[in-house]
Amino acid sequence: MSANLSAIFYLISGILFILALRGLSSPETSRQGNYFGIAGMIISIIVTFLSVGNFGPGFIYVLVFLLLGGSVGAFIAFRIPMTAMPELVAGFHSLVGLAAVFVAISAFLNPEAFSLGMVGNIKLASLIEMSLGAAIGAITFSGSIIAFLKLRGIMSGAPITFKGQHLINLLLGLAIILLIYYLCISQSSNIFWSLVLISFIVGVLLIIPIGGADMPVVISMLNSYSGWAAAGIGFTLENTALIITGALVGSSGAILSYIMCKGMNRSFFNVILGGWGATDQATSGQAKEQKPVKSGNADDAAFLMKNASSVIIVPGYGMAVAQAQHALREMVDSLKKNGVKVSYAIHPVAGRMPGHMNVLLAEANVPYDEVFELEEINNDFANCDVAYVIGANDVTNPVAKSDPQSPIYGMPVLDVEKSKSVLFVKRSLSPGYAGIDNDLFYRDNTLMLFSDAKKMTEEIVKSL
Amino acid sequence: MEIDPFIFRLSIFILSIFVGYYVVWSVTPSLHTPLMSVTNAISSVIIVGAIIAALSGSSENIFENSTIFGFLAIILAAVNIFGGFLVTQRMLQMYKKKKK
Numbered sequence: 261m262s263a264n265l266s267a268i269f270y271l272i273s274g275i276l277f278i279l280a281l282r283g284l285s286s287p288e289t290s291r292q293g294n295y296f297g298i299a300g301m302i303i304s305i306i307v308t309f310l311s312v313g314n315f316g317p318g319f320i321y322v323l324v325f326l327l328l329g330g331s332v333g334a335f336i337a338f339r340i341p342m343t344a345m346p347e348l349v350a351g352f353h354s355l356v357g358l359a360a361v362f363v364a365i366s367a368f369l370n371p372e373a374f375s376l377g378m379v380g381n382i383k384l385a386s387l388i389e390m391s392l393g394a395a396i397g398a399i400t401f402s403g404s405i406i407a408f409l410k411l412r413g414i415m416s417g418a419p420i421t422f423k424g425q426h427l428i429n430l431l432l433g434l435a436i437i438l439l440i441y442y443l444c445i446s447q448s449s450n451i452f453w454s455l456v457l458i459s460f461i462v463g464v465l466l467i468i469p470i471g472g473a474d475m476p477v478v479i480s481m482l483n484s485y486s487g488w489a490a491a492g493i494g495f496t497l498e499n500t501a502l503i504i505t506g507a508l509v510g511s512s513g514a515i516l517s518y519i520m521c522k523g524m525n526r527s528f529f530n531v532i533l534g535g536w537g538a539t540d541q542a543t544s545g546q547a548k549e550q551k552p553v554k555s556g557n558a559d560d561a562a563f564l565m566k567n568a569s570s571v572i573i574v575p576g577y578g579m580a581v582a583q584a585q586h587a588l589r590e591m592v593d594s595l596k597k598n599g600v601k602v603s604y605a606i607h608p609v610a611g612r613m614p615g616h617m618n619v620l621l622a623e624a625n626v627p628y629d630e631v632f633e634l635e636e637i638n639n640d641f642a643n644c645d646v647a648y649v650i651g652a653n654d655v656t657n658p659v660a661k662s663d664p665q666s667p668i669y670g671m672p673v674l675d676v677e678k679s680k681s682v683l684f685v686k687r688s689l690s691p692g693y694a695g696i697d698n699d700l701f702y703r704d705n706t707l708m709l710f711s712d713a714k715k716m717t718e719e720i721v722k723s724l
Numbered sequence: 725m726e727i728d729p730f731i732f733r734l735s736i737f738i739l740s741i742f743v744g745y746y747v748v749w750s751v752t753p754s755l756h757t758p759l760m761s762v763t764n765a766i767s768s769v770i771i772v773g774a775i776i777a778a779l780s781g782s783s784e785n786i787f788e789n790s791t792i793f794g795f796l797a798i799i800l801a802a803v804n805i806f807g808g809f810l811v812t813q814r815m816l817q818m819y820k821k822k823k824k
Contacts, residue, residue, distance in 0.1 A: 270772075277766045278743055284751040284759050287819040294758075294816060297766055298809050308772040314779045318786045322778050325795050326771075329802025336803070337810035345757055345815075352764045352808060355800040359770050362797035366777035370790035373780030374773075385730055483760055490767045495733060497773050503733055507740030509763040512748040516756060608753065615756030619815055622754075627822035633753050 261310040267500060269307040274504030276300030281508060287628055304501050342623040343580050346479060346612040347411040353482045354404035357463075360397030360489040361456060364390045367496055368452055374497055380447050386496050391440045391452070393492030395459040400485040402463030407478050410467075411612060417472025425469060426533065432462045470531065473577070473654075475612045476520040477531045484513025516614050523608030523634075525660075525671040553689065553701055555708040558719035561648075561683050564707070566724060568645030570601040572637065574674055575617050576610045578651020578686070582713035585624040588650065591717050592626070594724040603640070604631040605674050607655035638675050647679040649700075651713050653686070657698045668696060682706040685716050758815045765808025771801035 276296045283293015305326075309319070340348050367390050371377050376386040409415035439455040442448075470478050491506025521528050565571055573592065579585060592602045604626065610617045621631055641647060649656055656676040660668045676682055677700055684706055691697050700706055709716050751759050777794025781787070787795070 273769065274740070277769070278740075278747060280762055280766060281744070281747045281751065281759070284755045284762070286752060287755065287816070287821075290755060290758065290816045290819070291813070294762060294809060294812050297762055297812075301766065301769060301805055301809070304769050304772055305775070308775045312776055312779045318779050318781055318791070321786060321795065322775060322798060325778075325798045326802045329799035330806040332799075333803035333805065333807030334810055337807045337814060340811060342815070342818075345761075345811075348807075348811065349757075349760050349764060352761070352804050355804050356764065356767050356770065359768065359774060359797040359800040359804070362793040362800070363770060363773035363777060366780075366790040366793040366797070367773070369793070370777070370780055373776060373790070479760065483763060486767050487763065490770050491737060493770055493773050495730075495737070497776070498729070498733065499772055500733070500736055501769050502772060503737050504740045505766050505769050507737050508744040508747070509767045511741045511744035512759065512763050515745065515748045516760070519753075519756075606754075613757060613760065615754060615759070618754035619757045619818070622815070622818040622820070625818075625820065628754055628819050629822050631754060 261307065261313070263311070266307045266311040269303055270499055270501035271504075273300040273304040273307075273501040276303070277501075277505050277508060281512065300501070342619055343583060345619060346475060346616060347408050349613060350404050350408040350411055350479055350482065353479075353486050354401045354408060356486040357397045357400030357402075357404060357489060360486075360493050361394050361401060363493050364394035364397065364496070365456070368394075368449070376496065382447060384444055387444050387447070388440065389492055389495040391443055391455055393489050393496060394452075394456055395436055395440070396485055396492055397489035398456050398459035399463040399466065400482055400489055402460045403467040403478075403485070404463075404482050406464055406467040407475065407482060410472060411475060417475075419471040420468040425465070429462065429465055432458055432465070436462065466532070469533070472612070473609075474524075474531050476523075476609050476614055476616075477517050477528070479613045480513050480516035480520055481532075482513070484510050484517060487511070487513055520609055520614060523672065525668070551702045553708055554704075554706065555710055556683075557709070558716060559723045560707060561709055561716075562720045562723035564681055564683065565595055565600065565646050565648070565720070566598050568600055570603075570640075570644045571595060571646045571648060572641060572644045572679065573602065573604045574647060574649045574652050574656060574676060575604065575606070575621070576650070576652025576655065577612060577616075578653075578713050580611055580616065580620055580651070582651065584650060584714035584717050585620045585626075587714050587717040587721065589621075589624040589626055591721050591724070594721060598724070602630065603637065605634070605637045605641075606631060607634055607652065607674055608672075610652060610655060634672060634674060641675045641678040644679040645681065647676045647682045649676060649682060649684045650717065651685070653691075653698055654696065656700055657696060659696060659699050662699075666696060676700060677703055677705070680705060683709055685709045685711065685713050687712060755816075755819075758812050761808050761812045761815065765805055765812060768801040768804035768808065771798060771805065774798045774801055
């Protein structure tokens with residue numbers, strides 16, 4: 261296949277990928293969008309086979325390896341529980357990163373195959389592109405592995421900080437730039453390998469200081485990196501599909517990071533430099549006076565909600581941990597039978613990744629038109645009878661609106677306290693991730709339900 | 725003077741960033757998780773580089789230094805392509821409207 265013809269097909273794949281993302285603007289068009297994405301991928305792969313034109317024994321091996329990886333991927337995709345989506349996505353990002361590193365390595369070892377020059381005499385531009393692709397890919401890989409371990413709970417979600425951390429990161433960042441510079445001068449393979457190695461280390465160091473609840477930002481950021489790595493390789497291979505995709509994924513991840521940071525009212529650098537929980541815990545621990553709290557049981561909660569005319573559910577990460585989404589749906593079903601109007605309010609940073617709660621509710625067969633974002637629903641709390649907070653904490657804390665001293669001051673929060681009564685399902689009075697006491701616990705209209713989210717919800721279903 | 729082809733690729737790249745910017749802002753927040761999994765799947769189009777690398781060996785010596793990395797990259801990217809698209813499909817299948 262001629263180079264021009266294949267370039268046109270790669271462009272078509274790129275357009276199909278754009279349509280795949282475009283489809284996600286509404287759930288109805290999203291499934292079709294996914295098919296566009298699959299079509300784009302198939303076109304790219306077939307065109308590559310045709311343009312290489314080598315259908316010898318190597319081709320058979322390529323198909324075997326493709327199916328091998330594919331069946332592993334398909335197996336994971338069908339088996340993974342929806343609550344494990346954040347770690348799955350982190351794991352997948354690490355694979356894209358490592359694949360980028362491997363492609364860069366083979367391009368470096370065998371530049372003739374990609375028509376980039378000869379070993380020891382690779383075109384300068386290609387060398388810069390492939391080393392950038394390799395470096396970003398390596399950072400994506402090791403960073404995503406750390407994110408995966410933290411999300412999976414294999415590694416503690418607490419931020420790991422040490423003295424001089426930022427200085428070391430800065431020095432390593434400079435080292436990467438210097439190594440790329442010397443690589444361009446000397447074309448030495450030792451420098452190339454050191455570059456890859458240092459980038460792996462940077463990836464680890466970049467993610468360890470970031471705490472568990474900041475994971476939505478981290479995942480989005482790594483999503484973005486995997487895109488830039490792909491774009492770097494796309495420039496090396498002079499492949500339009502890869503350049504377009506890299507740019508799309510890179511900007512998509514960057515936008516998601518921005519949305520997540522805005523949801524926490526923090527700057528991107530504040531999150532990346534890490535250690536929010538670590539610095540603030542000391543101040544909140546001391547000022548713990550005993551304040552009166554009203555607590556109730558499942559029957560009280562059932563009574564309140566049955567007699568309400570409207571209820572808003574506020575789910576958070578705790579719902580995912582307790583796997584309470586199905587019990588919650590049952591509860592809502594019986595409330596609806598009693599003529600109660602029920603809707604769901606989702607904070608942008610609820611859960612461990614963007615849109616985490618929406619997927620869990622969709623899994624439990626909650627229709628998506630009952631689920632609302634913060635801006636859409638926040639005014640409705642004032643007219644609602646009961647707010648049922650399940651597994652969320654900091655995102656409901658009214659302190660964010662009233663106390664300029666508070667670390668979460670200015671963060672957009674759900675105005676839960678404006679509803680006539682608040683039911684707050686929580687295991688204890690302990691503060692949330694940010695280490696801040698939630699003022700809501702001590703309000704007159706709050707009834708605390710001390711229990712596991714799933715158990716409590718199931719008990720309420722029984723008493724309804 | 726002739727324009728370096730690199731500039732054309734750079735133009736495509738920058739225009740795609742803009743396209744990405746506007747397309748992603750139009751994605752509804754409730755689909756942000758499928759957005760991440762599908763972007764993950766499409767960025768595995770890096771498999772085209774892996775295929776070229778894997779097929780660059782001679783027929784007597786299919787597995788040499790550079791092709792082995794190509795084959796490894798094919799496996800990794802294939803996990804992502806199948807896993808990414810299928811898990812996205814599985815998620816999107818769950819989003820349903822209220823039964824009226």
